[in-house]
Amino acid sequence: MTVKNKVIVITGASSGIGEASAKLLAKHGAKVVLGARREARLQAIVKDIEAAGGTAAYQVTDVTKQADVAGLVKLAQTKFGGLDVIFNNAGIMPSSPISALHTDEWDAMVDINLKGVLHGVAAVMPIFTTQKHGQIITTFSVAGIKSFAGAGVYGATKFAVRNLMEVIRMESAEEDTNIRTASLYPAAINTELLHTITDKDTKQGMDAFYKQVGISPDAVANVVNFAVDQPEDVNVNEFTIYPTKQA
Numbered sequence: 001m002t003v004k005n006k007v008i009v010i011t012g013a014s015s016g017i018g019e020a021s022a023k024l025l026a027k028h029g030a031k032v033v034l035g036a037r038r039e040a041r042l043q044a045i046v047k048d049i050e051a052a053g054g055t056a057a058y059q060v061t062d063v064t065k066q067a068d069v070a071g072l073v074k075l076a077q078t079k080f081g082g083l084d085v086i087f088n089n090a091g092i093m094p095s096s097p098i099s100a101l102h103t104d105e106w107d108a109m110v111d112i113n114l115k116g117v118l119h120g121v122a123a124v125m126p127i128f129t130t131q132k133h134g135q136i137i138t139t140f141s142v143a144g145i146k147s148f149a150g151a152g153v154y155g156a157t158k159f160a161v162r163n164l165m166e167v168i169r170m171e172s173a174e175e176d177t178n179i180r181t182a183s184l185y186p187a188a189i190n191t192e193l194l195h196t197i198t199d200k201d202t203k204q205g206m207d208a209f210y211k212q213v214g215i216s217p218d219a220v221a222n223v224v225n226f227a228v229d230q231p232e233d234v235n236v237n238e239f240t241i242y243p244t245k246q247a
């Protein structure tokens with residue numbers, strides 16, 4: 001089973017990597033179910049996909065709420081008759097030095113980047129283990145494989161999710177449930193992510209850096225499409241996606 005006709009839930013689908021992936025997967029025949037908080041954006045993206053001949057649905061979803069994520073998964077099942085893939089992509093990156101003590105933002109990153117992914121995993125695990133088929137794709141970051149000053153808590157959430165995904169891969173093999181995983185480590189991708197930075201100095205530095213080297217979210221969407229498109233017995237698992245110009 002390739003991308004065509006797969007039912008794919010995508011969180012953080014209202015902009016950036018999620019939006020680009022939804023559009024590309026739908027173009028290749030997947031039925032995509034979009035979740036995020038901004039309804040007008042989701043509505044417009046679904047309209048674009050349908051106008052291009054694709055199939056999509058959306059539901060307003062806050063990934064910090066388990067019930068919201070479960071509801072999004074339920075929508076996929078009721079509307080499209082099943083579920084093949086969840087793309088846990090929602091995330092924020094309000095980077096700052098630890099000494100600035102933006103503790104509210106630390107909490108928000110843990111709630112969205114880590115607990116949001118756990119909510120996605122919890123919502124699909126009973127379905128995937130029962131049907132012995134499914135794929136969990138998650139967007140981490142290069143900040144989840146090496147440390148960056150200014151990204152202490154952001155990186156901590158991404159390192160944590162990396163461990164989670166590798167354990168899911170191992171346990172799936174042990175339990176013979178055929179759950180495939182794919183872990184994405186993008187570097188500088190031009191999206192709305194930098195809008196979440198409130199620390200002025202950090203934002204200035206990151207804006208300048210992304211302006212210099214950043215690439216389109218389509219680059220990540222292509223990798224998502226590739227991972228979904230693999231045969232059932234092939235688990236392509238880890239991808240870094242760097243701009244060629246980024247050291």
Ligand SMILES: NC(=O)c1ccc[n+]([C@@H]2O[C@H](COP(=O)([O-])OP(=O)(O)OC[C@H]3O[C@@H](n4cnc5c(N)ncnc54)[C@H](OP(=O)(O)O)[C@@H]3O)[C@@H](O)[C@H]2O)c1
Binds near residue numbers: 192
């Ligand atoms: N851009 C990069 O350079 C880069 C690099 C490495 C990793 N990443 C990761 O890529 C993922 C996607 O980010 P992006 O770059 O595409 O940025 P983006 O354009 O800002 O997209 C982030 C998405 O997450 C959603 N989101 C945020 N909080 C949410 C919540 N509580 N519930 C549901 N959805 C929520 C946003 O939608 P709403 O605001 O509408 O809810 C939006 O759709 C993130 O996990 C990010 O950490 C990005």
